[in-house]
Amino acid sequence: MKEQQKKFYVTTPIYYVTARPHLGSLYSTLLADVAARWHALRGFKTFFLTGTDEHGQKVAQAAENAHKKPQEFVDSFIQDFKDMWSSYEIQYDYFIRTTDESHKKAVQFWLKKLIDSGEIYKSYYSGFYCTPCETYVTEKDEKNVSEPSKASPSEQSPSQEPLCISCARKTSFISEESYFFRLSAYQDRLLKFYEENPDFIVPSERLNEVVKFVQSGLKDLSISRTSLEWGIPFPDDPQHVTYVWADALNNYVTAIGYGNEARQEELALWWPADMQILGKDILRFHAVYWPAFLMASGLALPKKLLVHGWITVNDQKMSKSFGNVVDPQSLLDAYGAEAVRYYLIRHMAITQDSDFSTLDLEKRVNSDLAHDLGNLLNRVVTLSHKQNLFEVKSPATWCVKEIALRDSFWTMMELFIEDMNEGYWYRALSTLWRFIHEVNSYFHAAEPWKISDTARFEEVISATCHSLQGIAFLLSPVMPQKMKTLLSSLGVVMTPGHDVVDELSTNPWTKTFMLTKIPLLFEKYEIAPVVEEKKVEAAEPTITIEEWAKTVLAVGTIQECEEVPRSDKLLKLLVNFGSYGTRQILSGVKKSFSPADLIGRQAIFVLNLAPRKMMGLESNGMLLTVQDAQSDLVLLCPTVPVPDGTRLK
Numbered sequence: 076m077k078e079q080q081k082k083f084y085v086t087t088p089i090y091y092v093t094a095r096p097h098l099g100s101l102y103s104t105l106l107a108d109v110a111a112r113w114h115a116l117r118g119f120k121t122f123f124l125t126g127t128d129e130h131g132q133k134v135a136q137a138a139e140n141a142h143k144k145p146q147e148f149v150d151s152f153i154q155d156f157k158d159m160w161s162s163y164e165i166q167y168d169y170f171i172r173t174t175d176e177s178h179k180k181a182v183q184f185w186l187k188k189l190i191d192s193g194e195i196y197k198s199y200y201s202g203f204y205c206t207p208c209e210t211y212v213t214e215k216d217e218k219n220v221s222e223p224s225k226a227s228p229s230e231q232s233p234s235q236e237p238l239c240i241s242c243a244r245k246t247s248f249i250s251e252e253s254y255f256f257r258l259s260a261y262q263d264r265l266l267k268f269y270e271e272n273p274d275f276i277v278p279s280e281r282l283n284e285v286v287k288f289v290q291s292g293l294k295d296l297s298i299s300r301t302s303l304e305w306g307i308p309f310p311d312d313p314q315h316v317t318y319v320w321a322d323a324l325n326n327y328v329t330a331i332g333y334g335n336e337a338r339q340e341e342l343a344l345w346w347p348a349d350m351q352i353l354g355k356d357i358l359r360f361h362a363v364y365w366p367a368f369l370m371a372s373g374l375a376l377p378k379k380l381l382v383h384g385w386i387t388v389n390d391q392k393m394s395k396s397f398g399n400v401v402d403p404q405s406l407l408d409a410y411g412a413e414a415v416r417y418y419l420i421r422h423m424a425i426t427q428d429s430d431f432s433t434l435d436l437e438k439r440v441n442s443d444l445a446h447d448l449g450n451l452l453n454r455v456v457t458l459s460h461k462q463n464l465f466e467v468k469s470p471a472t473w474c475v476k477e478i479a480l481r482d483s484f485w486t487m488m489e490l491f492i493e494d495m496n497e498g499y500w501y502r503a504l505s506t507l508w509r510f511i512h513e514v515n516s517y518f519h520a521a522e523p524w525k526i527s528d529t530a531r532f533e534e535v536i537s538a539t540c541h542s543l544q545g546i547a548f549l550l551s552p553v554m555p556q557k558m559k560t561l562l563s564s565l566g567v568v569m570t571p572g573h574d575v576v577d578e579l580s581t582n583p584w585t586k587t588f589m590l591t592k593i594p595l596l597f598e599k600y601e602i603a604p605v606v607e608e609k610k611v612e613a614a615e616p617t618i619t620i621e622e623w624a625k626t627v628l629a630v631g632t633i634q635e636c637e638e639v640p641r642s643d644k645l646l647k648l649l650v651n652f653g654s655y656g657t658r659q660i661l662s663g664v665k666k667s668f669s670p671a672d673l674i675g676r677q678a679i680f681v682l683n684l685a686p687r688k689m690m691g692l693e694s695n696g697m698l699l700t701v702q703d704a705q706s707d708l709v710l711l712c713p714t715v716p717v718p719d720g721t722r723l724k
């Protein structure tokens with residue numbers, strides 16, 4: 076098969092529509108855009124799918140809170156998603172909504188097919204459900220796993236509600252008739268598949284987690300709800316609506332024609348997906364349930380799941396519930412789409428969580444984009460024009476230093492291509508930047524501004540322009556518009572439809588460039604000087620992580636609080652620590668707080684201090700506070716309520 080005929084199908088998770096898109100959803104969508112653009116650059120026919128997950132309890136509840144009907148509620152966000160993606164130059168081919176009639180019909184087709192083949196059967200589900208994660212707790216928490224019960228709902232009784240092990244929020248007990256997918260029948264087939272396809276999940280460490288989970292035993296999966304109306308009704312049994320994940324995962328095939336007789340060719344062209352991009356939170360759904368669904372439907376499995384880590388802010392996961400969500404619109408307004416695209420792709424390592432900071436973004440723009448790249452282009456064009464060189468021809472033969480530079484470019488490309496193909500884009504960019512530094516060093520060492528021999532001067536300019544052209548081609552999936560502008564300054568137009576990358580890998584540097592001066596590609600940001608951080612005094616000894624881990628710090632709710640008779644400092648607190656129980660704690664905070672200030676508040680406590688007696692009363696822990704500028708004590712507490720007994724990490 077010719078390279079041009081190869082296809083590349085890439086997908087993103089479809090996002091819950093409970094709010095406008097945030098930086099996390101932008102990140103996954105951007106990764107898919109870079110993957111699609113990279114493969115298009117390589118001459119592949121590409122298809123890029125994204126969209127929205129609109130059914131389920133979480134969306135229904137959010138709609139209710141907003142006093143809107145679910146359909147009206149989800150409709151109100153769709154344009155925001157589309158506008159945001161377009162502002163960030165994200166060129167998806169199709170935007171699927173799970174409320175699309177075509178998707179709903181295709182899911183019903185799938186359900187009927189699996190009911191008919193016995194892969195789906197009716198029984199009772201009784202257990203706990205986490206609405207924010209749209210997950211049956213039984214699937215995630217081994218302690219709570221139970222077989223789907225055959226008893227009727229009235230015979231079931233909830234034990235104490237467990238917290239969701241993923242988001243630590245309260246779960247709710249449900250007990251209802253339900254359809255089940257025969258997941259347990261796929262355990263061996265899944266394990267065999269993982270063994271035969273060790274590259275199925277990138278990064279590979281995540282595959283180990285999945286294998287362990289499947290090895291520990293799979294239970295059949297409840298895939299319908301009767302206590303919810305907002306979902307796709309089951310065929311011939313409409314009081315059951317489809318479990319939101321069974322509905323949503325199928326989007327990857329319904330979008331390209333699954334369940335529609337007239338679109339079978341399209342389905343055959345694109346499926347299986349070549350790369351499915353997702354965050355680590357939804358790995359199990361994609362690496363276990365989704366492959367099992369596909370096996371049951373007789374469809375091939377995706378070739379690769381690219382599983383990325385979290386964007387964190389101050390080392391905490393960025394999420395709506397933590398109140399630390401970065402708004403992609405304000406980033407766009409402040410920095411423009413391409414600087415943000417570059418920063419997210421370069422700085423966020425796919426394999427792990429990465430902290431996002433605008434200060435860091437500004438530093439990267441200043442150093443990588445304005446200094447290393449923009450400045451190089453500007454210097455070359457300005458200098459050439461100064462010497463009246465507008466049309467830059469390549470020499471008949473290159474000198475040694477230029478041959479070395481070209482060799483370096485070719486060698487760099489091998490590494491770059493491998494990482495770009497695999498989804499390690501941040502590593503590819505770091506490799507490319509090493510070459511950009513090398514071109515800068517070459518240009519600096521050649522000192523073209525001192526060269527009087529016009530042929531030699533033209534050779535140095537030509538070698539630099541060839542390097543810049545190669546760099547711009549390779550960077551175009553990440554910064555499409557800026558690279559187009561850079562190339563226009565060299566008089567180069569990129570023509571799509573063939574393997575540009577392959578051509579570059581063997582390009583002998585014979586191009587003639589027409590140089591035009593353009594405004595600076597990237598402006599530098601003024602960065603306020605950092606105030607020197609106070610160094611840890613030598614007298615303050617460091618401790619090891621193991622020593623630190625010995626301190627049990629946890630959140631508790633102050634249930635009762637009263638003054639300690641005859642003490643002008645002490646308050647007596649009764650604090651609930653969830654699984655750590657309720658404790659009496661004495662605290663010398665009376666000058667700053669009255670009992671009424673503290674009752675009902677959550678705060679942070681040290682739990683494993685040895686018990687201590689004060690004014691004849693025992694204290695079993697210590698309340699943590701800090702002093703403000705007026706020397707008043709301030710309580711340390713989580714910014715949103717968390718379960719009592721949650722330990723600090």
Ligand code: ME8
Nearest residue numbers: 088089090091099103128323324353354385386393
């Ligand atoms: O889970 N850092 O939708 P969702 C990086 N509807 N990526 C993040 C992120 C962060 N802090 N926060 C979110 C769902 N994401 C389901 C998916 S697919 C058939 C159904 C990204 O709106 C990341 O890709 O909660 C994560 O997996 C996804 O958004 C979750 O989006």
